[in-house]
Amino acid sequence: SQTIHQWPATLVQPVGSPLSLECTVEGTSNPNLYWYRQAAGRGLQLLFYSVGIGQISSEVPQNLSASRPQDRQFILSSKKLLLSDSGFYLCAWSPDGTILDRVGTQYFGPGTRLLVL
Amino acid sequence: AQTVTQSQPEMSVQEAETVTLSCTYDTSENNYYLFWYKQPPSRQMILVIRQEAYKQQNATENRFSVNFQKAAKSFSLKISDSQLGDTAMYFCAFLRGWAGTASKLTFGTGTRLQVTL
Numbered sequence: 664s665q666t667i668h669q670w671p672a673t674l675v676q677p678v679g680s681p682l683s684l685e686c687t688v689e690g691t692s693n694p695n696l697y698w699y700r701q702a703a704g705r706g707l708q709l710l711f712y713s714v715g716i717g718q719i720s721s722e723v724p725q726n727l728s729a730s731r732p733q734d735r736q737f738i739l740s741s742k743k744l745l746l747s748d749s750g751f752y753l754c755a756w757s758p759d760g761t762i763l764d765r766v767g768t769q770y771f772g773p774g775t776r777l778l779v780l
Numbered sequence: 781a782q783t784v785t786q787s788q789p790e791m792s793v794q795e796a797e798t799v800t801l802s803c804t805y806d807t808s809e810n811n812y813y814l815f816w817y818k819q820p821p822s823r824q825m826i827l828v829i830r831q832e833a834y835k836q837q838n839a840t841e842n843r844f845s846v847n848f849q850k851a852a853k854s855f856s857l858k859i860s861d862s863q864l865g866d867t868a869m870y871f872c873a874f875l876r877g878w879a880g881t882a883s884k885l886t887f888g889t890g891t892r893l894q895v896t897l
Contacts, residue, residue, distance in 0.1 A: 695883065701823075706871065707887050722884075751823055757883050767813045767875040767883035771825035 665690035669754050669772040676779055682741040684775050686754030689735065694756040696737040697769065698729055701751045713737060749779045782807045784874050786888035793862045794896055801857045801891045803872030813875040814848065814855045815885070820868040828870070831855065867895045
């Protein structure tokens, strides 16, 4: 079975500090990977997605960047955090389309709570 | 662009009763997928049910079932025999026809469901 991990679970960072959130998937190969942000009481905003190593698509221009150094690893980064970067960050994966009854389905990790002070 | 509307911000149901959450969507596509996700207080997004638009049969998963009305562009979720553990935010999501690349979901704004004794 497939599992998805995110760490850290909670992070408190000062404004202007760097950020690195990590997401890894086990039990599958060549997954599509996603980063979402969710503000308190709000819906999900897609930040980045990746269909392969080194392939990153950005949905929203912002202070963040993403990288995919390995097939099952997805990293969300920032050089200097802003107060507005606070939120709940979710990583997700979806199959590459070879499993027909799971086509398009996204599976989410446990998330990271980020508070920028 | 596709839009997903959840017109019920909050709902309440008594334990063991049945509740229906509404979702409508707007699209010009003929081939697409619909999902319901559950987000409990832990905030992890959990897949509840998945429906393929080309299938006329409504999807079911144990106590969860959908009423998919393609012509009306409606996709409601019915929870039978509600349990306290069903208390969560529920999100409806839309994915347009699979193109072999990343699945970019469009989420609704969510319905907060409270199950009471």
